[in-house]
Amino acid sequence: MKTQTRNESARRGRILPQRFYARDPRIVARELLGKVLVRTLSDRVPELAGRIVEVEAYLGQDDEAAHSAAGETARNRVLFGPPGHAYIYFIYGVHFCLNFSCLPAGQAGCVLLRALEPLSGIEEMARARRINSVRLQSPSGRKLLTSGPGRLCEALSITRSALNGAALYLPDSGLRIVEDAFQPMEIGESPRVGITKSSALPLRYFIAGNKFVSR
DNA sequence: CAACCGATCACCT
DNA sequence: GGTGATCGGTTGC
Numbered sequence: 001m002k003t004q005t006r007n008e009s010a011r012r013g014r015i016l017p018q019r020f021y022a023r024d025p026r027i028v029a030r031e032l033l034g035k036v037l038v039r040t041l042s043d044r045v046p047e048l049a050g051r052i053v054e055v056e057a058y059l060g061q062d063d064e065a066a067h068s069a070a071g072e073t074a075r076n077r078v079l080f081g082p083p084g085h086a087y088i089y090f091i092y093g094v095h096f097c098l099n100f101s102c103l104p105a106g107q108a109g110c111v112l113l114r115a116l117e118p119l120s121g122i123e124e125m126a127r128a129r130r131i132n133s134v135r136l137q138s139p140s141g142r143k144l145l146t147s148g149p150g151r152l153c154e155a156l157s158i159t160r161s162a163l164n165g166a167a168l169y170l171p172d173s174g175l176r177i178v179e180d181a182f183q184p185m186e187i188g189e190s191p192r193v194g195i196t197k198s199s200a201l202p203l204r205y206f207i208a209g210n211k212f213v214s215r
Numbered sequence: 216c217a218a219c220c221g222a223t224c225a226c227c228t
Numbered sequence: 229g230g231t232g233a234t235c236g237g238t239t240g241c
Contacts, residue, residue, distance in 0.1 A: 056221075065221070075238060092222050093235025099221090112221060150222050160237095194221050 010179045018169040021083035025057035025102040025109035029205050032100075032111060034185055036119065036178050039156040048124055048156050050116030050146050051180065054206040054213045056192045058099070060109035064197035068108030079108040084169045088153070088160040095150030098158050100168060100177075114193070114204070116146040117212040118155075125155035139211065147214045 016035065021028055032052050039048040058066040067076045067089065078087040079101055087099040087110055099110040118125055125145045126136050135141035146152040153159070158175070166173040186208040191199055193215065206213045 058221080067221085070239085073239075089221085090237055091220065093220095093237070095222055095235095097221065114221090148222070192221070196220090 010182045012179060012181045014179045015169060015171060016084075016177045016179065018082070018084040018167075021100060021102050021168070022104055023083075023102065025059055025111050026203065028100070028102045029055045029057040029111045029203070030187060032113075032177070033187060033205060033207050034180060034183060036180050037113070037116060037156070038176050038178055039121075039158065040172075040174050040176075041157060045124065046121055048121035049119045050152065050156070051119055052113060052115075052177075053117050053210040054113075054115035054147075054204070056112040056114060057203040057205070058110045058112065059203075060103050060107040063201070065192065065195040065199070066108065066110070068110075069197075072108075076108070078165050079110055081105055081165075084167060086158075086163050086166040086168060086175055088158065088164040090160055091150070096153040096159055097149040098153055112149060113152060114149050115206070115212050115214045116152050116155075117210060118142065118145050128157055129155050143212060147212050149214075 032055050035052050037050050037052060063069060068079045072080045075089065078085050081101060082105045083102050085101045087101055088096055091097055098113045102109040102111060129145055129151065131141060131144055146155045163175055166175050168175060168177050188206045188208040189202045190204045191202055192204045
């Protein structure tokens with residue numbers, strides 16, 4: 001299923017305010033498409049940035065696939081806190097995944113980032129992902145940078161110890177989401193990837209036709 | 216104390 | 229394109 005969206009008021013570079021996240025994860029997920037994730041590593045290194053092209057919504061209730069489904073624990077505490085914070089978890093003993101907390105404090109919905117289109121700092125991303133410069137020349141090589149939830153975290157040096165709980169709406173937290181110039185986009189929907197419970201819900205959203213969508 | 220995973224890679228056709 | 233190996237934190241028994 002595909003639908004059209006439009007956002008006339010986009011102002012490039014404006015940080016999304018906390019209230020952007022204080023809504024249903026399905027709305028937040030769709031509106032995050034086309035926005036830009038900016039990662040600041042230090043004052044000395046140029047910022048890394050990528051356009052959000054694929055996300056999944058995890059609901060605050062009636063969603064058995066959500067980490068919050070079994071209630072609050074030490075790991076998922078951020079999900080139950082205020083909206084607009086990074087929830088980062090470690091999966092399969094190897095990878096990190098980045099989520100944004102949604103809904104007011106006390107409700108635990110979130111959005112998982114599944115793929116970015118690299119915009120700047122591509123050389124640095126390739127170093128972090130151990131992709132050599134020859135491979136980076138090809139479309140398939142560039143897709144290895146940030147197409148996948150574990151890949152994008154590795155490319156942007158996003159770890160739980162560094163960024164779990166970070167406020168996405170503050171300019172100095174190392175991770176923020178900004179608006180980009182308006183561009184027409186068609187949004188595709190599908191079931192979410194890699195889960196077994198609540199697997200039929202169509203809560204994965206992506207920019208139709210974008211080459212950096214993971215699948 | 217052990218099963219469970221929201222993924223990726225190498226290697227195969 | 230498809231298949232199998234893999235790792236370790238988190239959780240609940």
